[in-house]
Each structure stands twice: as C-alpha cells, then as structure tokens.
Amino acid sequence: MRSFSLIDFVSLFTALRWTVALVVLALAFGAPLALGLAAGRISRFAGLRWAMAACIQVIQSVPLLGLLFFFYFGMPVFLGIQVPALVAVTVAYTLYTAAFLGEIWRGGLEAVKQAQWEAGACLGLSAWQQFRHIIAPQALRLSLPPTVGFLVQLIKGTSLASILGFVELARAGQVVSAATFQPLLTYALVAAIYFALCLPLTLWSRSLEARLDGSR
Amino acid sequence: MNFLPLWRYQNQLIDGAIVTLELTVISALAGLVIGIAGAVALKGRITTLRWLVRGYIELFRNTPSLIQIFIVFFVLPNFGLKLPAFEAAAVALSLYFGAYSVEIIRAGLDSIPRSQVEAGQCLGLSGWQVFRHIILPPALRNAYPAVTSQFVLLLLGTSLASQVAADELFHVAGFIESRTYRSFEVYAVICAVYFAMAMSFKALFAIIGMTAFRWPRRR
Numbered sequence: 095m096r097s098f099s100l101i102d103f104v105s106l107f108t109a110l111r112w113t114v115a116l117v118v119l120a121l122a123f124g125a126p127l128a129l130g131l132a133a134g135r136i137s138r139f140a141g142l143r144w145a146m147a148a149c150i151q152v153i154q155s156v157p158l159l160g161l162l163f164f165f166y167f168g169m170p171v172f173l174g175i176q177v178p179a180l181v182a183v184t185v186a187y188t189l190y191t192a193a194f195l196g197e198i199w200r201g202g203l204e205a206v207k208q209a210q211w212e213a214g215a216c217l218g219l220s221a222w223q224q225f226r227h228i229i230a231p232q233a234l235r236l237s238l239p240p241t242v243g244f245l246v247q248l249i250k251g252t253s254l255a256s257i258l259g260f261v262e263l264a265r266a267g268q269v270v271s272a273a274t275f276q277p278l279l280t281y282a283l284v285a286a287i288y289f290a291l292c293l294p295l296t297l298w299s300r301s302l303e304a305r306l307d308g309s310r
Numbered sequence: 311m312n313f314l315p316l317w318r319y320q321n322q323l324i325d326g327a328i329v330t331l332e333l334t335v336i337s338a339l340a341g342l343v344i345g346i347a348g349a350v351a352l353k354g355r356i357t358t359l360r361w362l363v364r365g366y367i368e369l370f371r372n373t374p375s376l377i378q379i380f381i382v383f384f385v386l387p388n389f390g391l392k393l394p395a396f397e398a399a400a401v402a403l404s405l406y407f408g409a410y411s412v413e414i415i416r417a418g419l420d421s422i423p424r425s426q427v428e429a430g431q432c433l434g435l436s437g438w439q440v441f442r443h444i445i446l447p448p449a450l451r452n453a454y455p456a457v458t459s460q461f462v463l464l465l466l467g468t469s470l471a472s473q474v475a476a477d478e479l480f481h482v483a484g485f486i487e488s489r490t491y492r493s494f495e496v497y498a499v500i501c502a503v504y505f506a507m508a509m510s511f512k513a514l515f516a517i518i519g520m521t522a523f524r525w526p527r528r529r
Binding site: 151152154155156157158159160161163164167168170171246250251253254256257264267268271277278281282284285288289292293296 | 311368369371372373374375376377378380381384385388462466467469470472473480483493494497498500501504505508509512
C-alpha cells in the first residue's frame with residue numbers, strides 16, 4: 095500500500111490512449127458499415143431490408159459485454175487461428191457502432207420526405223445524384239445530434255474493454271485503486287475524466303438539436 | 311465447438327436469468343420514481359432544486375455505468391455503508407436509469423402544446439383535471455417508446471453487475487466457464503439468452519403499446 099501520488103495521476107491520463115484508440119477504431123470501421131446498413135434498410139429489395147433489420151435487432155438485443163466476450167473467445171473458433179485481443183474487441187465495437195449508427199442514420203434518411211426524391215427525379219437527376227445532392231445533406235443535418243449522442247455512449251462503452259484486460263481508463267482506475275487503497279479519490283477522478291470527455295459532446299448534441307428545431 | 315458440457319448447468323442459467331430480471335425490474339421501478347420526481351422538480355419553481363436535478367442528470371449520463379457500479383460498491387463502504395453486490399448494482403443502475411427517465415418524462419410532458427392546457431382551462435377544468443385528462447394521456451403515449459427502449463438497454467446493462475460479483479446471468483457465465491472451460495460456447499449461449507429476453511420484452515411492450523395507446527399498425 096502506498097499513497098496516491100502524481101504517478102497515479104499520470105497513469106490514469108496515459109490510459110486514456112486506449113479509450114481514444116478504441117473509439118477511433120470503432121468509428122473508423124463502424125461508420126462505413128453503418129452507412130451500408132442504413133442504405134440496406136431503405137433499399138427497394140424486401141429481402142435485403144429484412145436481413146439488415148435482423149442483423150441490427152440481434153446486435154442491439156445483446157449486451158455490449160456479451161458481444162465483447164463472444165468475439166474475444168469466438169474469433170479463434172471462427173477463424174481457426176489465434177488473433178490479437180485487439181482485433182476481437184475491434185470487431186465487437188465495430189458491430190455495436192454499426193448497429194446503432196445504422197439505425198440513427200436510417201431514421202435521418204427516412205425523415206426526409208419521399209417527395210424530395212421525386213422532385214430530384216423530375217429534375218432528371220439519377221438516383222445517386224438525388225441521394226448525394228438532395229437527400230444526404232438534409233439527412234446528415236437531421237441525424238447529427240443523435241450521432242453525437244451515440245458518441246457519448248461509445249466513449250462510455252469503451253470502459254467495458256477493461257474487463258478483457260485492456261488498460262484503458264476504467265482498468266487504470268481499478269489498478270490505481272487497488273494499489274493505493276483510495277477508491278474514493280481514484281474512481282472520482284476516473285468519473286471526472288469521463289465526464290470531461292462526454293459532457294461537451296452532450297451539450298453540443300443538445301445545442302444542435304435546439305438549433306435544428308428552431309429552424310423549422 | 312461443443313455445447314454439450316453446458317447442459318447440466320441449466321438450473322444455474324435459469325437462476326441467473328431470474329436474478330437479471332429482478333435487477334432489471336427493481337432498477338426500472340426505482341428509476342421511474344426518480345424520473346417522475348426529477349421531472350416534476352425540473353418543472354417546479356425552486357431554482358436550487360432544478361440545478362441539483364440538472365447536475366444529477368449530467369453526472370450520471372456522462373460517466374460509464376460500470377464506474378458508477380464500482381463507486382457504489384467500492385467507495386460507499388468508506389462511509390460505513392457496505393452494500394452487498396446485488397444491492398449495490400441495483401442502487402447504481404436505478405440512479406443511471408433515473409437520470410435517463412427524468413429527461414424522457416420531462417420531454418413527454420413538454421410535448422403537450424401550451425395551447426391545449428389553455429384550452430382545458432377555458433373549459434373550466436381544474437389544474438388536476440387538466441393534468442389528468444389533457445396532459446397525462448398524450449404525454450404517456452409520447453414517453454412510452456423511449457421508456458421501453460431504455461428499459462431494454464437497462465436489461466442488457468445489468469450484465470455489468472457481474473463485475474462486482476452480483477450473481478446475475480453474466481456472472482453465472484463466468485462460473486460455468488470456470489467449470490467447463492468452454493468459453494466461447496458459454497458466452498454464445500448467454501448472448502442467446504439475453505437476446506431472447508430482450509426480444510420478448512420488445513414484443514410485450516409493442517403489444518401493450520398497441521392496446522393501451524391504440525397505436526396504428528406500421529404501414
């Protein structure tokens with residue numbers, strides 16, 4: 095047992111690297127996939143719509159912790175080879191991000207009125223041009239506040255990687271708390287760091303929402 | 311892949327699922343009480359109280375649930391309040407669910423246009439009658455989908471209680487894993503059980519929603 099010192103403080107902040115890394119990885123792989131899911135959900139082909147809806151339902155109905163463990167222990171089973179834990183965790187966070195962002199973006203796309211597509215068609219725009227120039231900008235605007243809101247969920251969600259041994263913020267907190275026997279100070283500090291990361295995003299999301307509402 | 315060794319642990323799985331359901335329902339009910347009280351306070355005239363509720367909401371919505379459970383379980387004993395794992399998780403999850411419900415219920419109440427309230431007053435209804443007949447039914451209807459989806463997220467979030475060794479479903483998974491060494495199979499089964507529970511609740515809430523609020527069926 096030793097007292098809480100500057101080193102502990104530094105170790106909490108350096109552990110933030112992993113928190114940030116996991117968020118970046120989840121977004122880098124999850125966002126393109128989410129776009130695909132959203133497109134599939136509004137596609138003309140009923141089969142595709144159903145398949146995408148089923149994927150999203152499954153991922154959204156399983157705990158994130160369950161997803162993490164499923165892929166952590168499952169990747170070697172699926173692939174027949176040992177993969178680094180980071181790969182397994184990235185797959186889990188990617189699917190989690192894709193399912194939630196996919197639904198958010200689908201909501202944004204569907205909120206743009208059907209008549210807008212038709213207006214584009216009347217102007218002789220191709221389907222891609224209608225999407226690119228008419229639908230996407232409006233859908234993006236509508237789905238930006240919930241997208242930022244989801245980012246907060248994702249940042250909080252990276253704390254679960256601690257359970258699989260990633261030394262990110264939550265895990266560093268456990269280590270420091272165990273070493274110093276100062277759970278109050280340590281966890282308050284950890285919570286404060288998460289709070290400092292998430293609050294600006296929450297406030298931004300809320301102001302975006304208010305601005306959007308005012309323009310109607 | 312071999313699921314057979316898990317077969318004899320079905321009783322533990324059922325017990326774990328029951329504890330998970332208990333934890334979910336207890337936290338949801340306590341959270342709803344907090345949510346209603348908080349929404350009333352937010353609409354109230356006492357500025358200090360409004361600020362306190364705002365602070366509570368922001369604090370609990372912007373920090374991970376896992377850390378909140380750790381704080382209740384590991385920090386409260388320093389103040390002489392030592393809660394067993396289940397109770398600690400229930401307290402933390404209630405506060406977490408409560409923070410989200412305040413906003414949902416407040417938004418539900420806010421969704422009723424002021425003009426409707428005034429219309430009710432013009433008809434000579436009392437404050438309570440206006441609330442009971444004009445504000446409450448559509449407010450409930452508007453808040454219902456958000457509350458139910460938050461409930462399902464709570465159900466999935468109870469898995470975090472395993473990290474302080476509350477013996478709910480996810481903790482049972484760890485126990486079975488340590489006995490059988492079939493890690494992947496155990497977590498595959500656990501995920502399937504959560505999926506089944508979540509889907510059952512979603513279906514149940516949809517049916518309740520359709521009958522209670524006469525929702526039009528989706529096109």
